[in-house]
Every structure is written in C-alpha cells, then in structure tokens.
Amino acid sequence: MRDFLELVVSATASGCVYALVALAYLLMTRPTGIINFAVGEWAMVGAFGGFLLLSRFPIPYPVAIGLVLLGMFVVGGLTERLTVRPLVEAGAPPLAPILALLGMLVVFRELISVSFGPDPQPVPPAFGFGRLELGLLAGSHQSFFIIAVTAVVFTGVWYFFERTLAGKSFEAVAIDRRAAALMGINLRLVTALAFCAGGAVAGLAGLLVSPNVSAHYLMGLPLAIQGFTALVIGGVGRVEGALLGGLILAFVEQFTVRYAPVPPGLAMGVPLVLLIGFLLLRPTGLLLAREARA
Amino acid sequence: MKQVFLMKARSVLAVSLMALAPLAFAQNTIRIGMITDKVGPAKAFAEPVAQGAIFAARELNARGGLLGRQIELLVEDDQGKPDVSATAARKLVDAGAVFILSVSLTPATQQAQSVTLETKVPHLTPSNSGDTLTTQIANPNFWQTGPLASTQIATLLSYARNKNYKRVALITENSALGQLTNQFFKAGLEKSGIQVVSEEVVPGGSTTADPQMQKIRASNADALFMTGVTVPENALILRAYRQLGLKMPVLANYNLSIPVYATIAKGLLDGVVFVDAFDPVKAETRRFIDGYKKDTGTEPFNLHGYGYDGLMLVADAIRRAGSTDKDKVRDAMQATRGYQSVMGGIGSSYGFADGRRTGFDTNGMVVRVYEGDLQGKVVHVGQK
Numbered sequence: 001m002r003d004f005l006e007l008v009v010s011a012t013a014s015g016c017v018y019a020l021v022a023l024a025y026l027l028m029t030r031p032t033g034i035i036n037f038a039v040g041e042w043a044m045v046g047a048f049g050g051f052l053l054l055s056r057f058p059i060p061y062p063v064a065i066g067l068v069l070l071g072m073f074v075v076g077g078l079t080e081r082l083t084v085r086p087l088v089e090a091g092a093p094p095l096a097p098i099l100a101l102l103g104m105l106v107v108f109r110e111l112i113s114v115s116f117g118p119d120p121q122p123v124p125p126a127f128g129f130g131r132l133e134l135g136l137l138a139g140s141h142q143s144f145f146i147i148a149v150t151a152v153v154f155t156g157v158w159y160f161f162e163r164t165l166a167g168k169s170f171e172a173v174a175i176d177r178r179a180a181a182l183m184g185i186n187l188r189l190v191t192a193l194a195f196c197a198g199g200a201v202a203g204l205a206g207l208l209v210s211p212n213v214s215a216h217y218l219m220g221l222p223l224a225i226q227g228f229t230a231l232v233i234g235g236v237g238r239v240e241g242a243l244l245g246g247l248i249l250a251f252v253e254q255f256t257v258r259y260a261p262v263p264p265g266l267a268m269g270v271p272l273v274l275l276i277g278f279l280l281l282r283p284t285g286l287l288l289a290r291e292a293r294a
Numbered sequence: 295m296k297q298v299f300l301m302k303a304r305s306v307l308a309v310s311l312m313a314l315a316p317l318a319f320a321q322n323t324i325r326i327g328m329i330t331d332k333v334g335p336a337k338a339f340a341e342p343v344a345q346g347a348i349f350a351a352r353e354l355n356a357r358g359g360l361l362g363r364q365i366e367l368l369v370e371d372d373q374g375k376p377d378v379s380a381t382a383a384r385k386l387v388d389a390g391a392v393f394i395l396s397v398s399l400t401p402a403t404q405q406a407q408s409v410t411l412e413t414k415v416p417h418l419t420p421s422n423s424g425d426t427l428t429t430q431i432a433n434p435n436f437w438q439t440g441p442l443a444s445t446q447i448a449t450l451l452s453y454a455r456n457k458n459y460k461r462v463a464l465i466t467e468n469s470a471l472g473q474l475t476n477q478f479f480k481a482g483l484e485k486s487g488i489q490v491v492s493e494e495v496v497p498g499g500s501t502t503a504d505p506q507m508q509k510i511r512a513s514n515a516d517a518l519f520m521t522g523v524t525v526p527e528n529a530l531i532l533r534a535y536r537q538l539g540l541k542m543p544v545l546a547n548y549n550l551s552i553p554v555y556a557t558i559a560k561g562l563l564d565g566v567v568f569v570d571a572f573d574p575v576k577a578e579t580r581r582f583i584d585g586y587k588k589d590t591g592t593e594p595f596n597l598h599g600y601g602y603d604g605l606m607l608v609a610d611a612i613r614r615a616g617s618t619d620k621d622k623v624r625d626a627m628q629a630t631r632g633y634q635s636v637m638g639g640i641g642s643s644y645g646f647a648d649g650r651r652t653g654f655d656t657n658g659m660v661v662r663v664y665e666g667d668l669q670g671k672v673v674h675v676g677q678k
Contacts, residue, residue, distance in 0.1 A: 264493060
C-alpha cells in the first residue's frame with residue numbers, strides 16, 4: 001500500500017509535467033493548426049532560465065518563476081514572429097511552419113549547448129529536497145509543488161477559455177478561422193499570443209521538472225514526445241484533455257514498470273504502444289472538441 | 295621600368311610564399327586524426343577527453359614535436375553516430391592521418407574500425423570501455439586503453455569480497471553503453487555466484503526513478519550496483535534512493551567518478567562507492583594535473599587524462615617506430631609494454647602483451663568512496 005500511494009504522488013507529478021507540455025502544444029495547435037515540436041526545447045530553455053536565476057545568480061523563487069514565464073513568453077512570441085508569420089503571410093503550405101519550427105528545435109538546442117556546455121546543470125527545488133507526508137500520501141516536496149502549480153495553471157487556462165471574452169475569441173478561431181476573422185477577431189494577434197502562451201507554459205514545465213532531471217541540452221526531445229503523447233491521448237480539443245492525457249500517460253508508465261510482469265526493457269515501450277493505439281482507435285483523443293460535441 | 299617590374303615580381307613572390315606557408319607546414323607535420331562527438335549524446339564525455347588530447351599535442355609541439363616534425367591534430371565530429379563515424383574515419387585517412395583516435399560512443403568506434411581494418415591505418419580508443427571492441431572485429435590495427443567494464447566490476451567485487459553479498463540489484467539506463475556496461479556487470483556478478491534479484495532500467499528522459507527504486511526496495515537486495523552512464527538518470531536514481539529511504543550500499547561504475555555529480559547530485563552522494571582510473575596522488579597524474587592547469591587555467595579530471603594518455607601513447611609508438619609508416623607504427627604500438635600512464639592506480643601501466651589489444655592494466659583501477667559530496671581517497675586498488 002505504501003508503494004502504491006508513493007507512486008500515485010510520483011505519477012501525478014510526472015503527469016502534470018507532461019500535461020503542461022501537452023497544454024503548450026494545445027495552446028498553439030488549437031487556433032493555428034500548427035504542431036510545434038520545439039516545445040520540448042522551450043522547456044529546456046525554461047530549465048536553463050531556472051539554472052541562471054536560481055543557481056548562478058540566485059534570486060527568490062517566485063521572482064525567478066515570474067522572470068522565466070516572461071522570458072519564455074517573449075521567446076514564444078519571437079519564434080512566431082520570425083519563423084511562422086513570414087511563412088503564413090507568404091501563403092506557404094501548412095507543413096512549412098511545422099518544418100521551420102523543427103529547424104528552430106535544433107537552433108535552440110545548439111544555442112544552449114554552445115552557451116552552457118554539455119554537462120547537466122543543477123536547478124534547486126522550490127522547497128528543498130525533503131520528503132513530505134500528507135496522511136497516507138508521501139512524496140518529495142517538489143512533487144507536491146509541481147502538482148499545485150499545475151492545478152493553478154490549468155484552472156487559470158480553463159477559466160480563460162470558458163469564462164472570458166478573449167478566451168472565447170481563441171475558441172472561435174479554433175473552431176473556424178475564416179468565420180472568426182469575418183467577426184473581426186485579429187487572427188495575427190491570436191496566433192502571436194498563442195505562441196507566447198505556449199512558450200510560457202512549456203518554459204514553466206521545464207523549470208518545474210529541472211530540479212529532478214537537471215537542466216541539460218538533451219532534455220527537450222523526451223519532453224516533446226511525452227507531451228505529444230499526452231495530447232494525443234487527451235485530445236487536441238479541450239484544455240482538460242491535456243491534463244487527462246498527461247496523467248494517464250504517467251500512470252501507465254510508472255505502474256507498468258512497478259507492477260506489470262514485463263522485462264524492464266519492454267516496459268519502456270508501453271507508452272508508445274498507448275500512443276499507437278490511440279492514433280489507430282481513437283485519433284481524436286478521449287475528450288472531443290466543442291463543435292464535435294454539438 | 296625594369297626596377298618597377300622587379301619590385302612587383304618580388305611582391306607577388308612574397309605574397310605567394312606567405313599563402314603557401316601553411317601548406318608547407320601541413321606537409322611537414324605528422325597528422326593525427328581524432329573522431330569526437332561535438333553535438334550528440336557522448337558530447338559531455340567526449341569533450342574533456344578531446345581537450346586532454348589537444349593539450350597533449352600542444353605539449354608535444356612545445357617540446358619540439360615528434361621525429362622533428364610538429365603534430366597536427368585533425369578533428370572530426372561524428373555526432374555519436376556509427377555511420378558518420380565511419381565516414382569521418384575515411385575522411386581522416388584521405389587527409390593523410392597516420393593514426394586515428396576515437397573519442398566517441400562505443401558503437402561509433404566499432405563502426406569506424408571498418409575503415410581502419412580496410413586501410414590498415416592504426417586506430418586507438420583511449421576512453422571507450424566496452425569489452426567487445428577488440429573481440430567483435432579481428433582488427434590488428436585497433437587498440438583500446440579505456441578500462442573495460444569487466445575490469446570495473448572485477449575491481450568492485452574485489453573491494454566488496456569481504457562484504458559477503460549474496461543478493462544484489464542492478465540499475466542502469468537505456469543508452470548503448472549503459473546497457474553494455476550492465477551486461478558485463480551482470481556477467482561478473484553471476485560468475486562470482488552472486489544472485490541478481492532485481493534488474494531495472496531508467497529510460498533516458500525519465501522524470502523519476504521512483505517505480506524502479508521501489509522494486510529494488512521490495513527485492514531486499516544486499517547491495518545496489520549502478521551501471522548507467524548518463525548523468526541525469528543516475529542523479530534520478532540517487533534522488534529516489536534517498537527519498538524512498540533505501541539503506542543498502544551503493545556501488546557504482548566509473549561514471550560516478552566525473553566531477554559533475556558534486557553539483558547535480560549534491561547531498562545525495564555520501565557513502566557511494568565507485569570505481570575510478572584516476573589517482574591524483576600518482577606521480578604521472580600529478581604532473582599531468584599541474585601541466586594542464588598551467589596551460590589552460592582549469593583543473594582537469596579523469597576524462598582529460600584518457601585523452602592525454604591516448605595521444606601520448608600514439609606519439610610514443612611513432613617515436614619508437616622511427617617513422618610514420620603504418621606497418622612500423624602498428625608493430626610499435628603492439629610492442630608497447632610498461633607505458634607509464636596518467637590513468638590507472640599507482641604502479642599500473644599500459645601494455646599489449648601476448649597479442650592483446652586492450653592495454654589498460656587489469657589491476658589498474660581503484661575504488662573510492664564519496665565523503666559527503668567530495669570524492670574520497672583511494673580505498674582499494676586492483677582485483678587482488
């Protein structure tokens with residue numbers, strides 16, 4: 001029982017990280033149709049932001065989070081302005097910005113690799129490396145912190161889309177770009193803000209996970225794959241889908257390793273089997289978008 | 295008019311000579327190729343090894359070079375990819391390299407051997423530890439001086455002999471070298487009659503090692519052997535070990551000897567036993583550390599020593615061969631005995647006796663124990 005409950009906390013924390021990366025994908029994909037595989041590298045940049053602000057030039061944690069969010073908001077916006085918008089305005093095929101962003105993935109990774117070197121860098125956790133026990137549940141301080149921050153982010157994003165006029169305009173663009181434009185919604189602004197928000201959320205995911213995995217230049221790709229898998233499981237249409245997908249993925253990963261009678265090498269393939277299964281059997285993911293529910 | 299013409303002609307001649315000077319330099323140098331990983335998964339390890347080799351070349355050139363000629367190090371990046379590594383080896387052979395050093399992943403070095411086997415260009419890896427590099431291909435032009443994985447486990451077991459472990463757990467990650475090291479550790483343990491009761495893998499990119507460490511905790515193993523070679527996953531393992539309150543002794547492969555753990559796994563290292571091939575007290579090692587610090591202003595560690603030893607060993611073979619003829623250099627390298635290396639414990643040396651092509655002294659590894667976050671003194675040497 002102790003193992004089970006410890007693993008619930010651990011899997012929830014990992015699932016929250018995957019969910020944040022999936023949310024970053026979703027924020028950009030919903031209104032624009034563009035899949036940005038560089039989100040993993042953005043998470044890496046966020047992690048290195050944490051290294052700079054918390055390890056090298058230590059400042060209070062809340063200020064560091066704010067600065068990382070702000071910095072990644074700008075990185076997201078600049079990426080859109082420099083690589084996506086010129087292609088969209090030139091009438092390039094839909095695949096072109098996706099490929100350009102794949103190129104940016106390499107640019108971000110090499111910039112970090114050249115700037116910080118190949119060695120992993122330490123990022124301290126928000127409340128130290130201790131263990132916290134809440135009744136029967138037990139886990140690291142950072143695990144509980146990740147869960148709490150993710151809950152706040154998802155609540156905020158859900159509120160934005162469901163309860164605010166600006167959020168409704170994003171939803172309108174997601175449902176029908178042309179109709180939204182005819183209604184006077186500024187598509188260019190929505191696209192730019194989608195990338196800014198995607199950058200901030202991905203950077204936050206990197207910052208939160210970095211005390212566990214350290215900040216290193218190869219950390220982005222696994223996060224991009226895990227986030228994408230979570231997105232496919234949960235569905236691209238709804239914010240809650242990203243959270244659900246992240247949690248399902250992490251629980252399947254960790255409970256398979258712990259309890260399934262499969263060799264350790266094969267357990268690693270289970271999430272990929274899950275991804276393929278969803279793509280084949282339920283490509284829309286678990287939660288359908290609003291127009292599909294109507 | 296004639297004077298003006300002569301002046302112009304002299305100027306043209308001078309400029310031409312200046313332009314041709316580097317070419318002339320290149321023709322008079324001894325070219326040694328080095329294949330390294332500048333962007334791929336081995337970069338973190340390959341970079342310091344390459345820096346050690348570059349320092350060695352600089353030191354040799356400052357002393358007058360080799361056979362009266364300067365050494366020119368030609369560096370190629372294989373990105374840790376086997377196919378690219380073979381292409382890089384071909385490029386170095388075409389560029390006139392008389393010897394090739396491989397400072398990349400074990401599979402990449404394996405693939406580069408296909409070129410040196412065919413072209414007969416002498417080839418050495420100073421840092422790879424895979425046991426199979428000299429056994430899977432019968433390449434008489436290839437040597438290995440990195441400490442083998444089997445030597446690491448034998449040294450650790452020698453140290454742990456009086457601990458009387460019966461049941462142990464193994465944990466690794468899924469890189470090629472991590473898997474290979476794990477395979478040789480497992481073989482060494484089973485050969486010693488020790489039962490492996492739990493064997494776990496933490497995949498690269500994991501965000502936790504909790505489920506794997508829970509299984510190890512449930513296995514009630516007497517000790518835990520860490521065989522992975524990637525720092526983030528090893529740090530995850532150590533973090534989970536502390537968080538989950540495991541108490542069994544931890545014995546780790548040489549990867550735990552690199553200094554980055556002092557920052558990445560700060561507060562998690564106390565009592566971890568690890569094998570190393572670097573004893574800062576050894577005279578050759580001390581001399582290397584002082585020279586490197588003086589030259590570069592930075593403190594070297596064990597990985598730099600591998601690269602330094604590699605290039606110095608190559609230079610030694612060329613010197614003994616008296617030429618850069620590849621047959622003579624190959625024979626000289628194979629004849630190496632008692633080479634006083636930076637790496638290895640006190641009294642150990644490199645040599646390729648009895649036709650072997652693995653040069654690291656099987657009694658040359660040392661065992662050290664972390665004291666807090668600092669690497670403690672040598673507590674055990676060799677396999678005796």
